[in-house]
Amino acid sequence: MEQKVVLITGGSSGIGKSIGIFLKLKGFKVYGTTRSKAKYPDFDAFDLLELDVKKEATITAAISELIKREAKIDVLINNAGVGITGPIEETPNEEILKAFDTNFHGPIRMMKGVLPQMRIQKSGLIINITSIAGYMGLPYRGIYSASKGALELVTEAMRMEIKDFGIQMTNLAPGDFATNIASGRYHAPVHKDSPYQKPYGATLTAINNDVDSGGDPIQVAHKVFAVINSSSPKVHYKVGDFMQKFSLLLKKILPDKVYEKLLLNHYKL
Template sequence: MSKVVLITGGSSGIGKSIGEYLTQNSYTVYGTSRSAEKYVNHPFKIIALDVKNVDSIKKAVAQVVLAEGKIDVLINNAGVGITGPIEEIPAEEIQHNFDTNFFGPINVIKAVLPEMRKHNSGLIINITSIAGFMGLPYRGIYSASKGALELLTEAFRIELKDFNINMANIAPGDFATNIAAGRYHAPLKDTSPYKKYGSVLNDIDEHVDNSSDPIAVAKQVLKVIETKKPKIHYKVGAFMQKFSIVLKFILPDSVYEKMLINHYKL
């Protein structure tokens, strides 16, 4: 029997790329979307799931278990972007970001764990972000939500070790996806004291537009699934994006902060 994989947010972008690649490699894949009815001719099956709704999560997990008898791999991929000066981002948008990027994955994990424990095996992969390793200017909320998920995995792994359930993070850098289209960004205001936000926003969009194919993330996912003892943290992206994490840990804080200020021309 092929392994059964559940991917949140499998309708487009990185999630779709992962689902297609795993399907091509003989895995049974279920992706999710809040609007599953739109994806009848998708390369793999899409079922309804809203990561902000616990009942929706439970129904989706039950649907997969009923059809396949198990869930071998969960990939927490659903996420949203957010940009803006932290002071000017409405509280409800901050809450929405954490509900999707952090609390959502926690609730999906909680829903699949009892099923994985029944089979005494399982793997959970959280798609985080290289941005989660550092507090990026005008992306602070996004950095915080993804960084929280990175740390959560470290604790979860230890708690799950007695059940033969593994957990790992894969942190992508910038990849060519449609994340910018669904991202909340604080409006540019003439009255705002944060005059440099506009140029940083342009820089962020340019990096996404000129980024690599997300197939690189999909290939990393397959490697992790087929690894007997996955590591905690994996990074996928351009060399300098991955190297920036190394610099974060070896440079003095003030030097690293200055490097970010220079990079964003702030």
């Protein structure tokens, strides 16, 4: 069987690295991306390409290099993303725009970059890594939830637009996993004179604890592998612990205010 070529954005660490290592073990030709290869001089898990999802020129250059080497792109995994927390009122507009530039516009740029090649091939699969947080407005994570929710909806639309080209597209929404996302996340400062000081400070601690105690990201890699091997991928996939996935069922069946009360109780707000 011909070796499939996989491109993973944000592949140098966290969930992206776990996916790449697992797929390489399964026989795929894996390329990850990073904004700066110089930061990873000893990285040898798989090939890295320099690419910043916020900069179209780097996307064009990296995809051209990949096609030059492999003559095809079978799977794109849009994994690169950034976290952002804070009271929306106190979150600087420029930080909101930065988060959407990476989490929403970045994947769209990547999809636009690979679709012409996949159309030539009459085949291809795009997996957009979103988040269970994208299915609900979470307090002090509203901007993150919105950026991931927007990508979910764009995927729903695009998979219908590209179906006649033999190209498939799906969403994969992880819950909390133990990664280094908190280290690169923008979080609005907890100001002592802010009306949000106490509830935001407590919620930020809870968010960090959830990530630190999260599951092994290899679970996401296993799900990605299953999706790639599916002849007809679903529109949405979720991967996380039972309660995180169960919360999505509750959101569907409970009245809005009841579900809101559950969130308030969870975050002790």
